[in-house]
Amino acid sequence: MKLISLFLTIVLLDSASSLNILGIFPYQGKSHFFVHRVYLRELAKRGHNLTVISHFPEKEPPKNYHDISLAGSIKILEDDLVVHRSYISVLQVGIFLTTTGKENCEVMLANNEVQNMIKQKPKFDIVVVEQFNSDCALGIAYKLNAPVVGVTSHILMPWHYSRLGIPYNPSYVSFHFLEGGTKPTLVQRLERVVFDLYFRMIYYFVTQRSDQNTLARYFNDIPPLEDLAREIKFLLLYHNFVLTGSRLFPANVIEVGGYHVQKAKPLTGDLKKFIEEAENGIIYISFGSVIRSSSLPSDKLEAVLGAMRELPQRFVWKWENKTMHVDKNKLYTFDWLPQVDILGHPKTLAFFSHAGMGGTTEAIHFGVPMVAMPVIGDQPANAAAIEESGLGVQLQIRDLTNQNLVTAFKKVMDPKFRENVKLLSKAWHDRPLPPLDAAIYWTEFAARYSNFTFRTAAADVPLYQYINLDIALVYIALLLLILAGFKALVSICCLGKSKEISRSKKIKHK
CATH class of the missing domain: 3.40.50.2000 (Glycogen Phosphorylase B;)
Structure with a gap:
């Protein structure tokens, strides 16, 4: 009962x-x-x-x-x-x-x-x-x-x-x-x-x-x-x-x-095999669900591919079509990828991203350093935050070259940089609720x-009060009144002195 x-x-x-x-x-x-x-x-x-x-x-x-x-x-x-x-x-x-x-x-x-x-x-x-x-x-x-x-x-x-x-x-x-x-x-x-x-x-x-x-x-x-x-x-x-x-x-x-970040699940199939067999780890590339990676201008695409050839890591790239012919042992592409599961994998060393807030929070959640290349929306502000916080570095589209990208990847994959990102991730999780x-x-x-x-x-404060415009006008008015009074006083003094001089001259002339 x-x-x-x-x-x-x-x-x-x-x-x-x-x-x-x-x-x-x-x-x-x-x-x-x-x-x-x-x-x-x-x-x-x-x-x-x-x-x-x-x-x-x-x-x-x-x-x-x-x-x-x-x-x-x-x-x-x-x-x-x-x-x-x-x-x-x-x-x-x-x-x-x-x-x-x-x-x-x-x-x-x-x-x-x-x-x-x-x-x-x-x-x-x-x-x-x-x-x-x-x-x-x-x-x-x-x-x-x-x-x-x-x-x-x-x-x-x-x-x-x-x-x-x-x-x-x-x-x-x-x-x-x-x-x-x-x-x-x-x-x-x-x-x-x-x-x-x-x-x-x-x-x-x-x-x-x-x-x-x-x-x-x-x-x-x-x-x-x-x-x-x-x-x-x-x-x-x-x-x-x-x-x-x-x-x-x-x-x-x-x-x-x-x-929104969920617990990373184990990878499966060819993707799991590709990542786990990467002796030097992998770099993940994605520009989110709205921006087409495959729209990269040819010179910018060649810059990314050149960086891939120069670095020992393997790459996993969210790529929307099948027109890119590259070494399958070096690059894995697919039009949809389990981003959280990839970022949560211990072999993922860096994330080349457009700096969308979703992917950025997933990266800091798992302590993965970023190379942020903003395109639109809040991405420029996010990319700046990524660099200022120490989560990664930003690289503008106009500056995307083979050498600049390699330099950025090497910087964020440096052991000291990665150690700081892990500490940053720890602080990210350390909340009272x-x-x-x-x-x-x-x-x-x-x-x-x-x-x-x-x-x-x-x-609720009117704009003129919020920026203290009324206060400024009062003080300006008081200042002008003081200046006007001072000017009037000076004028009176000068006028009196002028009359005294004029009177002295008349007496002397007589």
């Missing part, structure tokens, strides 16, 4: 503590959702009831995980981008973000299942929203009258700073799309000012305005999206200061970088205390 009573108590407690959670992930980027999926499945594993709007429905969802699928409505982004970097490509990123943000909003709101859910107004304890290229999902959360937790799979976007009250100073804060890290040159600081203005203006005046109009076609009471964005309870930021450095984050911005546990905890915390606001006062 006592056992039955205990069982019922446990069941009732579990039932009472389970939350109804809505996840909204309208962006079609596979690399983004790959990170979020781990967090969502863990929420379900811990007994919470999930409804998830995304382009990536689960094939075998848990019984408490319900998909509202957007699959098939937009082409999934995978192996679409070429290896190229220029000012033009950075400007094109702004257009891409605007275009996809607008499209994501329209597709999501046009979905019948989404509309039916909003009309039925089910009770959700929390809404988890990806913070990337659109705030459209905040309109849905508003209609459902539910508090919001934001999540990212990358560093902050330019428009996130002001809404969260996070200081942005181009002299020491890395910029999402540009080089320079925390130690930019004068030219790089000038670039940051221009591109920061570009990305924020195009987001505020194009993306948000478009999303606001799209929402207005369905609902007539949605407040300004920027106001809703300031109401986000917590932002779970895919950072950790061990890699990205110390930042000035308010209490409602929580660093949870690294929670594992990142996935932290992400879950703060999600549940936001639901428990949904009536409270945890944002910093800096998020």
Whole structure:
């Protein structure tokens, strides 16, 4: 009888503590959702009831995980981008973000299942929203009258700073799309000012305005999206200061970088044989799920192949076609590779990467030094963090030559460098709470205390007060008054003296 009573108590407690959670992930980027999926499945594993709007429905969802699928409505982004970097490509990123943000909003709101859910107004304890290229999902959360937790799979976007009250100073804060890290040159600081203005203006005046109009076609009471964005309870930021450095984050911005990395599994088949027979270890090459390695210009490809011939290590490369004819004893290529399992293998000595946040966190998780060659998005900022933290070195596309690549590989494979990376990895893991546990905890915390606001006062201060413009004007006005008074006093004194001199001259003349 006592056992039955205990069982019922446990069941009732579990039932009472389970939350109804809505996840909204309208962006079609596979690399983004790959990170979020781990967090969502863990929420379900811990007994919470999930409804998830995304382009990536689960094939075998848990019984408490319900998909509202957007699959098939937009082409999934995978192996679409070429290896190229220029000012033009950075400007094109702004257009891409605007275009996809607008499209994501329209597709999501046009979905019948989404509309039916909003009309039925089910009770959700929390809404988890990806913070990337659109705030459209905040309109849905508003209609459902539910508090919001934001999540990212990358560093902050330019428009996130002001809404969260996070200081942005181009002299020491890395910029999402540009080089320079925390130690930019004068030219790089000038670039940051221009591109920061570009990305924020195009987001505020194009993306948000478009999303606001799209929402207005369905609902007539949605407040300004920027106001809703300031109401986000917590932002779970895919950072950790061990890699990205110390930042000035308010209490409602929580660093949870690294929670998606799973335990490495044993390799199988030809790949296992190729790696385990590598007497001098292997170097792994991958430019992620969006950038096509096979789009490397011929001279850059020859630089990589030349480095392979010069070094004794074997290479494993995520390569999307079968046109490259090389020594099969030297290079293993395939269009999909188990990256975590390769990075977790003791024979993997280095990782040549585009510096995407997913692969970078996997590298530091397993203590594998990196040669980072950024292409697009947050990769330039990540590459700078890789070098500044000591995880690896960065090599820009324009500098990719045979000799430069060989030098970079030799540097990161030096025993002392690798020893430091292992220590860095140890610090990465040494946290009071594992990142996935932290992400879950703060999600549940936001639901428990949904009536409270945890944002910093800096998020609500008008710009003129934030930069102390009013104080400066008062002091300038006082200074001008003092100068004017002093000038008037001098004028009076000079005028009196002039009259006295004039009177003396008249007396003397008489």
